[in-house]
Amino acid sequence: MNPLPTRLSGDTFAVRTSGLRKAFRKTVALRGIDLTVPEGAVYVLVGPNGAGKTTTLGILLDLVRADDGSAEALGFDSRSHGPDLRARVGYLPEAHNWENGWMNVRSLFSYHGRYFPTWDVEYQRRLEKRLEIETGRPYGKLSKGQSRRVQLVLALAHRPPLLILDEPTDGLDPLVRETTLSVLAEHMAECPATLLISTHLVHESERLADHIGVLRDGEIRAQLPTGDLHRLLRRYRAEVPEGWAGAPSLNGSVLRRSVGGREIQWTIWGEERVVRDALREAGAAVREVYSLSLEEAAVSMLSPEETTDVDH
Amino acid sequence: MSITDLPIRPSWKAVAGAQLRMLALLQRRDFIALGLILLSFLLVMLVGITWATVNVEGSGLPEIIPLFQLLVPPVVIVAAVWPLGVWRWDSPDQRGYFWSLPVSRGRHTLIRVAMGWVLLMITLLSFMAVLLVLARAVMLEFGNLETSLVGWYAPLATATLMYLLVSCLVVALEGPMRALLWTVLGVLGIWVVASAVGLDPIANLIERSHESLIMALGAPSEPTRERLSHYVGWLTAGLVVLFLVSYRHRDAR
Numbered sequence: 259m260n261p262l263p264t265r266l267s268g269d270t271f272a273v274r275t276s277g278l279r280k281a282f283r284k285t286v287a288l289r290g291i292d293l294t295v296p297e298g299a300v301y302v303l304v305g306p307n308g309a310g311k312t313t314t315l316g317i318l319l320d321l322v323r324a325d326d327g328s329a330e331a332l333g334f335d336s337r338s339h340g341p342d343l344r345a346r347v348g349y350l351p352e353a354h355n356w357e358n359g360w361m362n363v364r365s366l367f368s369y370h371g372r373y374f375p376t377w378d379v380e381y382q383r384r385l386e387k388r389l390e391i392e393t394g395r396p397y398g399k400l401s402k403g404q405s406r407r408v409q410l411v412l413a414l415a416h417r418p419p420l421l422i423l424d425e426p427t428d429g430l431d432p433l434v435r436e437t438t439l440s441v442l443a444e445h446m447a448e449c450p451a452t453l454l455i456s457t458h459l460v461h462e463s464e465r466l467a468d469h470i471g472v473l474r475d476g477e478i479r480a481q482l483p484t485g486d487l488h489r490l491l492r493r494y495r496a497e498v499p500e501g502w503a504g505a506p507s508l509n510g511s512v513l514r515r516s517v518g519g520r521e522i523q524w525t526i527w528g529e530e531r532v533v534r535d536a537l538r539e540a541g542a543a544v545r546e547v548y549s550l551s552l553e554e555a556a557v558s559m560l561s562p563e564e565t566t567d568v569d570h
Numbered sequence: 571m572s573i574t575d576l577p578i579r580p581s582w583k584a585v586a587g588a589q590l591r592m593l594a595l596l597q598r599r600d601f602i603a604l605g606l607i608l609l610s611f612l613l614v615m616l617v618g619i620t621w622a623t624v625n626v627e628g629s630g631l632p633e634i635i636p637l638f639q640l641l642v643p644p645v646v647i648v649a650a651v652w653p654l655g656v657w658r659w660d661s662p663d664q665r666g667y668f669w670s671l672p673v674s675r676g677r678h679t680l681i682r683v684a685m686g687w688v689l690l691m692i693t694l695l696s697f698m699a700v701l702l703v704l705a706r707a708v709m710l711e712f713g714n715l716e717t718s719l720v721g722w723y724a725p726l727a728t729a730t731l732m733y734l735l736v737s738c739l740v741v742a743l744e745g746p747m748r749a750l751l752w753t754v755l756g757v758l759g760i761w762v763v764a765s766a767v768g769l770d771p772i773a774n775l776i777e778r779s780h781e782s783l784i785m786a787l788g789a790p791s792e793p794t795r796e797r798l799s800h801y802v803g804w805l806t807a808g809l810v811v812l813f814l815v816s817y818r819h820r821d822a823r
Contacts, residue, residue: 282821321669322821345579345672357667358592358659365595372588373580373671 261511261527262480262491262559265292266469272297272420272452273318277327280313280476287313289476290327295454295469300446302463303456304556305473311456312352314473315424319344332420345374348413348451352424354405359398363408366397367415374416382415388441403434410438417449424456435462442466461553470552472559480559484552491555492530495523496542505540508533513558525550525558579672582681589685593656597689600655604648605697609704611644616705638698638721639791645725646787649690649732653740654747656686661740676817683737683812690733694726727790731801734808742815 273295280288288310295301305311316322317329320340329336334343357366367386371377386393389407397408406426413421426442427435443466446453455463460470470487472480491513497520511533514525522542526533534544550558580588594601660668660682668682669675736750743749757776764772786804789797 316821319670321666323819341579341672341674344670349670351666351670353666360596360659361592369588369592370671372584373673375578375580375584 261513262472263482263486264478264480266294266296266481266483268294268296270297271295272299273301273329273331273454275314275318275327275329278314278317278324278329279326280310280317280322280324287476288317288324291473291476291478293471293478294481295452297452298450299469300453300463300466301455301469301471302460302467302552303454303471303473304458304460304560305456306458306560309473310476311473312424315349315422315454315456318422319347319349346418346420348416348418348421350406350409350413350421350423350426352428352456354402354409354429355398355400356409357397357412360396362394362396363391363400364393366408367393367411370412371415376418377416379415381417382411385411385414385441389437402429403431406430406438407434410441414441414445414449417451419451421451421453422456423453425458426455427457427459427462439463439466460556461551464552467552470556472556474560487552487555488549490529491525491527491550491558492533493523493525493548493550493554494533494537494544495521495546495548496537496544497521498542502541505536505542507536507539514561521545582677585673585678586681586685589682590688593682593685593689596658597655597693601693604693605700608641608644608648608697609701612640612701613704615640639724641698641701641725642728642791645694645729646732648694649729650736650750652690652729652733653683653686653737654750656682656689656737657740675819676813679741679816680812683734683741683816686737687730687733690729691726694729698722698725724790727801728787731786731805731808734805734812738808738811738815741812 271294273293275291275293278288278291278293280286291310291314293303293314303311303314313322317324318331318336320336320343323337331343332346334346336343358369361369367382371379371382385391389410391404391407391411395404397405400408406429410426413423423442427438430438439462442453445451446466453466455466457463467484469483470480471478500520508524508526508528511526511528512524513527514523516523530547534547537544668678671678673681739749739753743753761773761776763769764776782800783804785797786800789801
């Protein structure tokens with residue numbers, strides 16, 4: 259049983275998918291995804307490689323067609339209003355050098371900008387400067403980090419109300435990664451937008467994220483505000499008596515467990531007071547309670563559900 | 571934020587302009603190379619005709635030299651390879667970026683094909699104009715070049731049909747070069763097998779189609795009612811197929 263919430267409450271969503279299913283021949287990529295990104299949120303979609311993140315984003319942009327289910331963003335159905343939707347989205351793809359590699363960067367900006375009536379050349383130039391982009395070089399000959407920075411300008415310079423960034427910092431060196439995240443934060447401050455980031459490097463997005471979605475094996479395992487996550491998902495270290503029988507009232511709330519002698523560590527979803535009481539009533543002496551970082555939480559949520567109750 | 575405050579889609583004119591500029595940039599080297607090939611081809615021919623007229627006994631210039639009709643064979647080759655250049659960086663297996671732009675796939679594809687055609691026409695017209703000037707300079711004393719409107723129209727119309735048919739293949743199939751090769755080899759193979767095993771209806775169909783295509787490509791140069799009907803038939807079929815293959819959805823990889 260999965261104790262974590264998989265649906266967000268509210269009624270103003272910038273992105274909403276319902277029952278998305280997709281298979282590529284015999285490989286099932288998505289098994290009924292219900293993704294909801296609140297308007298104005300910074301939503302981090304976490305999952306290991308092959309979890310279905312890129313496919314989900316592809317369906318949102320109508321680059322991939324779902325076998326079943328629906329996807330909409332900013333009120334536009336992706337399938338019937340794909341162009342309207344893409345006009346309002348800044349998209350950074352997972353692939354480097356995705357765009358026309360034969361063009362020099364300046365020509366690529368000019369070409370791309372013609373497709374977006376709100377393209378802001380002044381802002382583009384500011385970003386070029388900030389990201390130290392050499393506009394005279396052929397785009398296809400840029401390094402991974404340089405092409406990623408170009409892609410970031412392509413995604414931001416028309417100031418879209420929705421940004422969809424697929425692994426934006428993957429393969430970047432720490433300095434470029436830091437600059438990229440800073441530019442993103444500055445952009446969000448200057449041009450309020452909804453940001454949907456897909457990543458498997460959660461710690462990098464921690465300072466931006468206010469919502470998290472966890473995707474594994476084509477299914478949403480959790481979807482919640484990061485505030486709830488920090489408040490309700492905790493690690494407990496406790497000593498237990500010999501022959502301890504467990505705490506049945508916490509069945510279904512435990513995500514991870516590790517045993518070391520008579521000491522057990524659990525990652526448990528629930529109000530801390532309730533969990534402490536349950537453990538105490540079952541005979542365990544709680545020694546320590548930790549808050550989890552977003553990455554630790556993500557790892558816990560992505561772990562296989564082999565432990566569902568508190569026992570030896 | 572209301573929906574009217576949000577960014578809007580580009581107009582088709584903006585998309586066409588972007589595509590035309592991009593293709594002009596992409597094709598500029600091909601443009602020069604093809605131009606040099608065409609000019610060399612024709613200059614050699616014209617100089618040859620002039621030389622033969624002056625130096626070979628009994629030889630004489632034909633009453634009228636159909637300058638632009640001489641262009642038709644090389645133009646057919648140019649038009650056949652032109653779509654490969656147009657889609658060079660956006661073959662179906664690389665079309666993610668192209669499809670991520672805010673235009674419907676079908677319309678975007680058709681605009682790209684149309685702008686490729688516009689560029690082909692501009693290229694051909696430019697070279698025909700240059701050729702005319704050069705040919706007039708070389709042949710001035712003979713003064714019998716055929717440069718009527720029909721003469722101008724023939725290579726352009728033939729190129730249009732060839733470009734359209736190859737564009738259908740390039741848009742529909744993965745790997746344009748392979749697509750072309752396999753299509754030609756496939757049709758040839760089917761014809762050989764059908765002829766060998768006595769499948770006459772299939773062999774006849776291929777032969778008739780081939781004859782029909784040859785007639786259609788030749789129609790602009792020597793327009794007859796029958797040839798023109800073949801031309802219109804192939805042109806219509808090409809447009810229908812192009813429309814169908816442009817509007818289907820294929821998942822980017």
